[in-house]
Amino acid sequence: MNKQGVILVVDDDALVLEALYEIFIDDYEIVLASSGKEAIEQLRKLTVCNAIILDIRMAKLDGLQTASELQRISPDIPIIFHTGYPGDYSENDIEKKYQPFDYVGKNESPVRLQRAVRNAVAFHHLHTGKTALIEMARNHHGLVGHSAPMQEVYKTIEKIGPTDSKVMILGPTGTGKELVARAIHSRSARENKQLAIFNCNHKSADLVGSELFGHLKGSFTGAIADRIGMFEYADKGTLFLDEIGDLDSATQAKILRVIETGEMQKIGSPEIIKVDVRLICATHQNLKELVDRGEFREDLYFRLKGVTIHMPALKSRREDIGDLIDYSIEKCCSTDGGGLKVFEPEARELLIAYDWPGNVRQLIDTVNSLIYLTPSYYITAKAVEKYLQFESSLDNHGRSLSEQLRNFKRTVLLQTLDRTDNNVSAAARELHVDASNLRKLIKDLNIELPSQHE
Secondary structure, three states: OOOOOEEEEEOOOHHHHHHHHHHHOOOOEEEEEOOHHHHHHHHHHOOOOOEEEEEOOOOOOOHHHHHHHHHHHOOOOOEEEEEOOHHHOOHHHHHHHHOOOEEEEOOOOHHHHHHHHHHHHHHHHHHHHHHHHHHHHHHHHOOOOOOHHHHHHHHHHHHHOOOOOOEEEEOOOOOOHHHHHHHHHHOOOOOOOOEEEEEOOOOOHHHHHHHHHEEOOOOOOOOOOOEEOHHHHOOOOEEEEEOHHHOOHHHHHHHHHHHHHOEEOOEOOOOOEEOOOEEEEEEOOOHHHHHHOOOOOHHHHHHHHEEEEEOOOHHHOHHHHHHHHHHHHHHHHHHHOOOOOEEOHHHHHHHHHOOOOOHHHHHHHHHHHHHHHOOOOEEOHHHHHHHHOOOOOEOOOOOEHHHHHHHHHHHHHHHHHHHOOOOHHHHHHHHOOOHHHHHHHHHHOOOOOOHHHO
């Protein structure tokens, strides 16, 4: 049977150690320690550890002192405090100082501890893998965000980048489809060859044909010189066709020929040119609906589909907006050379609450514009309201802006608590806030938690 991970179990009671060993041995590799000192020694020896169950009241080195040293050695390993004396310790103080993954009483059902360990191990597996992925996406590709939909995008890029698979990127305008195409090219064996980018949007059929396939001098009015098309330019490389749903039927037929035979012709030339191009396409439209209406070739649709990547609208991944704000500030201010600027907390809340019909592109333009337009280093909520033309007192439903923000916070928090099984510590980590402050916010927003999580 494959084990789910490695857990370090620490308790100075031999009977408790034996009981915990029996509970977890079927699913995990178990390392036992009967004191804080032994736990520290064991962790230093381990090459892998996914979670720690740690008793608090122990002789000599207690669990809290031990936790400090364990976190110094491996700060990313989740710790679950397990105590038979819950009234002797302030859970709020422990939460604030040690930020444990969970806090489980020995008087609680073993199922509660099993669930906490399962969640902690899963979190560690996910966290250790996803951190590098998120940082690579941000630093190398300009793709910013830690939300689940964006992590799926990053994983897909890593999987398909090294292949020659065709890719279809779907999503609203301004979500970063071109950045994804660039990332895929940079992760491929073609990275040292050309990446050609062509936007099919609102161009005449003649112009599209000329730009994609090239033409000979004199082949039509205005053709004053020979021209190399995008397909020929991108030979052995990658061609990104943005808004492919806008292509006319004649060009669709020519692209289908290239896909099927690897052959093309310049306008005005009988010569057959062989090309080897990886195609990445994108559109904000529903191509299947265009096929059903006869506006897009069904055979081309199926040949282009390949791997599909869905780019989410920004309003559906609001947890990424803070990261995007910080990224935009960093990029803009480093380029401008005027020093970093700060958005006051209320200003950030407004940016997070806004629906962003223009998605990431609009958010970045907004942050940059506010940086340029604001003479001071502190950007206020009033400046954001003015720029975005918020109704500062009432919206069309008669609710004040503060009410809208409160309702938004409550909705986000309820969704996060639901995803984390009402684990406040896990929710705080996901939302990048202090757990003790999150507890105060939960109380302020009148959110009731099951008693075991309070």
